[in-house]
Amino acid sequence: MYFDRFDPLRGDCLEVMDPDGRVDASLRPELDDRQIAHLYERLTAIRTADQLALRLQREGRMGTYAPVLGQEACQAGAAALGEDDWLVPSYREMGAMWLRGVPLEAIYRYWTGDERGSVWPTELRVLPVAIPVGSQGLHAVGLAWAMKLRGEASAVLVYFGDGATSEGEMLEAFNFAGVFQVPVVFLCCNNQYAISVPRSAQTAADTIAQKALAFGFPGIQIFGNDLLAVYGAVKEGLDRARAGHGPHLVEALTYRLGPHTTADDPTRYRPDEEVERMQRYDPLLRLRRYLEVAGLWSDREQEAMETRVRSEVDAVVERVYAGPPPDPASIFDHTYAELPPYLALQKRQCLGRLGGDRGRHG
Numbered sequence: 001m002y003f004d005r006f007d008p009l010r011g012d013c014l015e016v017m018d019p020d021g022r023v024d025a026s027l028r029p030e031l032d033d034r035q036i037a038h039l040y041e042r043l044t045a046i047r048t049a050d051q052l053a054l055r056l057q058r059e060g061r062m063g064t065y066a067p068v069l070g071q072e073a074c075q076a077g078a079a080a081l082g083e084d085d086w087l088v089p090s091y092r093e094m095g096a097m098w099l100r101g102v103p104l105e106a107i108y109r110y111w112t113g114d115e116r117g118s119v120w121p122t123e124l125r126v127l128p129v130a131i132p133v134g135s136q137g138l139h140a141v142g143l144a145w146a147m148k149l150r151g152e153a154s155a156v157l158v159y160f161g162d163g164a165t166s167e168g169e170m171l172e173a174f175n176f177a178g179v180f181q182v183p184v185v186f187l188c189c190n191n192q193y194a195i196s197v198p199r200s201a202q203t204a205a206d207t208i209a210q211k212a213l214a215f216g217f218p219g220i221q222i223f224g225n226d227l228l229a230v231y232g233a234v235k236e237g238l239d240r241a242r243a244g245h246g247p248h249l250v251e252a253l254t255y256r257l258g259p260h261t262t263a264d265d266p267t268r269y270r271p272d273e274e275v276e277r278m279q280r281y282d283p284l285l286r287l288r289r290y291l292e293v294a295g296l297w298s299d300r301e302q303e304a305m306e307t308r309v310r311s312e313v314d315a316v317v318e319r320v321y322a323g324p325p326p327d328p329a330s331i332f333d334h335t336y337a338e339l340p341p342y343l344a345l346q347k348r349q350c351l352g353r354l355g356g357d358r359g360r361h362g
């Protein structure tokens with residue numbers, strides 16, 4: 001319905017719900033109003049948790065953090081995953097991971113530098129956060145290839161940014177996926193910047209979506225601040241991948257309203273007016289407008305929801321900072337099933353030193 005009708009070479013870009021909340025019924029994915037209201041609440045919870053993370057970082061209680069602000073609708077791609085599918089995140093997918101079932105507690109712990117935050121039930125089928133830009137593309141394709149070889153009817157959804165499409169690993173992933181026709185959906189959250197490098201300096205191609213065509217599989221460009229477009233395109237890509245139609249690429253046009261990470265000052269490379277202009281496309285605003293027009297929402301519902309998500313997130317923060325800090329030697333745990341020899345050596349050295357310190361402190 002989407003991939004066959006929207007052609008990136010023709011300049012097509014899928015929008016189902018416009019910034020005023022008006023929906024094109026002919027393009028609407030199978031999401032009823034109740035489900036949309038639920039996702040609106042979850043995306044609001046993501047924004048709440050995201051802003052709190054930023055505050056915790058500023059208070060010195062969290063390490064470097066990569067905010068989601070402005071890109072919440074892209075996170076809802078994870079809501080389109082089937083139970084047996086896999087999610088492969090980059091570092092900006094706090095929301096997608098949470099939606100998939102990774103406890104927010106673990107996500108917060110991870111960003112405080114606590115390796116216990118890298119542990120969640122394997123049944124969720126979520127890979128760890130990938131910090132090296134583009135590396136997760138190959139992990140995703142490897143997973144998808146394994147599923148194909150095993151004859152499993154499941155698919156992989158991998159997130160990455162516009163900057164990642166300039167990395168060799170991502171291009172290798174596209175190529176491998178096309179040649180072996182593996183069940184993977186590449187979701188490029190094109191937020192217009194790779195730190196300070198604008199999209200225009202990233203590639204000479206008109207779109208990222210069209211790159212899929214060169215690798216021999218379908219690509220579509222969508223408005224990534226439109227929850228319905230994200231959900232619809234990702235769901236169709238996953239369904240088709242699972243049915244044996246190989247890889248699909250979704251380029252979601254979005255905008256990073258905040259800094260790249262808490263270590264970045266975006267005022268040095270982009271004008272304030274640009275950010276102000278983009279506020280109009282806020283993914284949460286259009287959902288609220290839609291629900292209001294549908295008669296499902298008023299200030300009362302909004303206030304009640306904000307109170308609910310605030311207490312949900314506050315309770316998580318309380319748990320994260322309660323109890324003793326982690327054992328420093330736990331930095332060696334939870335990444336490898338078996339430690340490589342050089343890390344095993346470092347762990348022994350670390351334990352030796354900690355042992356001494358612990359001895360001194362009785």
Ligand SMILES: Cc1ncc(C[n+]2csc(CCOP(=O)(O)OP(=O)(O)O)c2C)c(N)n1
Nearest residue numbers: 092131132133161162163164191193194195
């Ligand atoms: C291989 C590699 N090179 C450089 C970096 C430093 N770095 C971190 S994020 C980033 C920009 C990535 O931009 P993009 O892929 O557009 O994703 P975004 O952060 O905008 O979501 C860079 C260069 C890194 N983490 N890994």
